[in-house]
Amino acid sequence: MSEHERTFVMVKPDAFARGLVGEVISRLEERGLKLVGIKVETMPRERAEEHYGEHEDKPFYDDLVDFITSGPVVPMVWEGQDATRQVRQMIGETDPLEAEPGTIRGDYALDLGRNVVHAADHEDEGANEREIAIHFDEDELTEYDQHDAEWLYE
Template structure:
């Protein structure tokens, strides 16, 4: 964590967005908002990690489809930092169901189908979701700390 009420939040660009060439667009939107990128990688997620990531849905009928999809192509796991970062990101990506996502949100602009909704972000209402998801995808030494060059223009 950083100082004050800054927090780190987990975000992952899903295989559908990767395949459609939307990686740069998603990253740009988060950067332009003022969030600070502290970890990123490109990978084909191992099935075991996907099962751990979605373990809260293990008993639900859509669990196998979630795991199959997230392991179907490259993903871009990331950690972003900023004031109320989790809520900021959730607002920016829009509702889980793209039909309910507002235009101007990432899902509202780029997604049509619930099963292909471009990006995953930790839920701000799920206490501990960020720490759990960051820990699944990144080791502590992969999270970098640096001074954000425009911080004085972003925060009081």
């Protein structure tokens, strides 16, 4: 059996404004992932700059920071078997034009700059730990038994 892990997911301001927070959460819950941390906030600019720090030298960096701080976001931490890969598959390609129908971006996004949700990259080792630590203190994450775990995992 693969390892259970935590992964960072964030509903972006466009999805918040469109009333898609519940849809994103429902899809992840229905998949069997376990929600262990959640907030609603307008992200401070300093945290946004830290979050997108790896893009600081790219031409789209300022637009990323401006957008993510433009309205409420919902940072979350989800837990489950191969959670990062599971979530990345569910949200679809970064560019909604390349995202498959049935994925969150494939169903709800039209524009690269308004692609509904952010999720930690499973190919970037350490991305989860870094992003979770940027947005959550350890005492903000909850431990509990998932009541349907025996039906989700062998």
